[in-house]
Amino acid sequence: MxxxxxxxxxxxxxxxxxxxxxxxxxxxxxxxxxxxxxxxxxxxxxxxxxxxxxxxxxxxxxxxxxxxxxxxxxxxxxxxxxxxxxxxxxxxxxxxxxxxxxxxxxxxxxxxxxxxxxxxxxxxxxxxxxxxxxxxxxxxxxxxxxxxxxxxxxxxxxxxxxxxxxxxxxxxxxxxxxxxxxxxVETPGFILNHFIVAFNNSCIKAYEEGLASVEDIDKAIKLGLGYPMGPFELLDYIGMDTQLQVSLALFEQVQDQRFWPPPLVRRMVDAGHLGRKTGKGFYEYKGAGMFGA
Ligand SMILES: NC(=O)c1ccc[n+]([C@@H]2O[C@H](COP(=O)([O-])OP(=O)(O)OC[C@H]3O[C@@H](n4cnc5c(N)ncnc54)[C@H](O)[C@@H]3O)[C@@H](O)[C@H]2O)c1
The missing domain is CATH 3.40.50.720 (NAD(P)-binding Rossmann-like Domain)
Known part of the structure; x- marks a missing residue:
């Protein structure tokens, strides 16, 4: 150091x-x-x-x-x-x-x-x-x-x-x-959010439509695609309030439906189920805190 x-x-x-x-x-x-x-x-x-x-x-x-x-x-x-x-x-x-x-x-x-x-x-x-x-x-x-x-x-x-x-x-x-x-270059979402915001919204939509459980979608993405974290685990870190804000901001700028937040995003924000920062999102975190286990 x-x-x-x-x-x-x-x-x-x-x-x-x-x-x-x-x-x-x-x-x-x-x-x-x-x-x-x-x-x-x-x-x-x-x-x-x-x-x-x-x-x-x-x-x-x-x-x-x-x-x-x-x-x-x-x-x-x-x-x-x-x-x-x-x-x-x-x-x-x-x-x-x-x-x-x-x-x-x-x-x-x-x-x-x-x-x-x-x-x-x-x-x-x-x-x-x-x-x-x-x-x-x-x-x-x-x-x-x-x-x-x-x-x-x-x-x-x-x-x-x-x-x-x-x-x-x-x-x-x-x-x-x-x-x-x-x-x-200066473009909405830069490199990462260009992909990940739309990807996360499509996972939430698939869950809302009954494709599979949160746990099984996360397992499939991790074990099938080799991602280190499932989309719902990641969303609990990101925070649903942030997911809502970035989705709306990107949609407003590029008018691309892939960025439009599925209804569950707003419902979870309204319920205070923001993720790790409130102790409950797609998963529950008892006393773990933002950077905890
Ligand atoms: N959460 C993510 O996944 C993520 C990833 C990359 C970038 N970002 C960006 O990082 C920024 C912060 O996001 P976050 O998720 O940490 O939000 P957050 O809500 O967790 O934190 C924002 C903090 O800013 C503080 N704040 C507000 N007004 C202030 C002021 N006038 N002076 C000092 N502090 C003030 C708030 O009290 C709050 O603690 C946003 O621009 C977001 O888009 C977020």
């Missing part, structure tokens, strides 16, 4: 923000995790701590390394003013254009001019997010995969105004994070 010189800001301590903060702190960056309320921040920090406890148990890091990461590298805060030393600020707040614009505006007021703003958006236009950031040439898309702390891949997307320097610095940053950065 190297000691990186500059700090990294992460906005939002939800599913993705917590995972991205793990990646950054584990790579040796001082990582400033910003939330909007204390309860959510504490929940995110607790998830991160539990992840590192598991890493120690599995022998992937020593207790001393865990202490270094949790006590020295990771700082949770509610104040945007704590972002002043950041080389990169990565936002992982709700998939909503106004929220993303607002958090970058707040960061722009406190960050030095050279700080790069990176958006973890799955479906929104990087150009639109960048337009009101106060630094459109230094704003870029970096789409981490779920769970970010486990998956190596990150899709990098330039907005129309993103400069060559911003792109080059971002690709270098990827190496320091120990992630694999691939480049996509």
């Amino acid at each position: 190297s000691d990186q010189e500059k700090s990294v800001g992460v906005l939002g301590a939800g599913t993705m923000g917590s995972g991205i903060a793990i990646v950054s702190a584990r790579a040796g960056f001082k990582t400033i995790l910003v939330e909007r309320d204390k309860e959510t921040l504490d929940k995110g920090l607790d998830l991160i701590d539990r992840f590192f406890v598991k890493s120690v148990k599995k022998g992937k890091m020593t207790p001393e390394q865990k202490d270094l990461v949790m006590k020295k590298n990771l700082i949770g805060t509610l104040k945007y003013e704590d972002l002043t030393d950041c080389e990169f600020v990565i936002e992982a707040v709700f998939e909503d254009l106004e929220t993303k614009k607002q958090v970058f505006c707040q960061a722009n007021e406190v960050c030095p001019p050279e700080t790069i703003f990176a958006s973890n958006t799955s479906t929104l236009s990087v150009t639109s997010i960048a337009a009101d950031s106060g630094r459109p040439d230094r704003t870029i898309g970096v789409h981490f995969c779920l769970p970010a702390q486990v998956m190596k891949l990150v899709e990098v997307t330039r907005g129309i105004q993103t400069s060559d320097e911003t792109y080059d610095r971002t690709m270098e940053f990827g190496k320091k994070l120990n992630q694999v950065f691939v480049t996509t």
